[in-house]
Amino acid sequence: MARPPRRLNEPIVNGWLFFRYVVIGLYVGAATAAGFLWWYVSFAAGPRLPWRALTSFQTCKEAAAVTAGYSCKVFSDLRPRTIAMSVLVIVEMFNALNNISENSSLFAIPPWDNSWLLAAISTSIALHCLIMYCRPLAALFGITALGRAEWKAVVALSAPVILVDEVLKLLARRAAAAAARPGKRRGGGGNGGGVPRSESSSGLLLPLGSIQVVSPLVGGGGSEPDKSN
């Protein structure tokens, strides 16, 4: 595939988008691990292991385990890893909804406008259920069927990715609105003769542009007194 030539003032890495992907990626990783741990440590119908049993699972001694009220066999239970895998799948389904618009809230552009996306998401979930509930396939993938309570946990851990990206989108919209307001931007060091940020001056600034655009938000109220002008 031929890539279109890079425009001169186009950033090599879009800092803001990169930051967004890192935040979402961290959430996905945390939710996946949390699903796994939840099953072992706090699920009412799970083994409710003490933390230490989980961290030393490789040296589990059956006699000691039984005294502590569990069996070393819990460490070969397929459910916790199925939960982790399901969170990974479902969180990406929710994340696909985040991708309907770059900066607009999901509540402004609702997903039912995009029936292809909904069809793709439904198909993915159906395939995931197929490999989970069809025994030969489950055996092939090394997973097992989940119960209703476990599914609830999967959805509860996955859905907040929408919230995370909604917050990031809100910040992006605010920054875009702030950047569009002419003459409202001042240099951080109180340098009155700072670079004016008109659209045409952005050439040299752009490699860091996305980050600079965001900085008024990160600084919180610091730059807000400008409003009174």
Ligand SMILES: *[C@@H]1O[C@H](CO)[C@@H](O)[C@H](O)[C@H]1NC(C)=O
């Ligand atoms: C959706 O994600 C792709 C891949 O990360 C990205 O190139 C595209 O700009 C995104 N679309 C929207 C509307 O955010």
Ligand SMILES: *[C@@H]1O[C@H](CO)[C@@H](O)[C@H](O)[C@H]1NC(C)=O
């Ligand atoms: C979304 O917001 C970012 C940051 O404000 C901005 O750089 C980008 O151009 C916006 N994208 C759209 C499609 O408005």
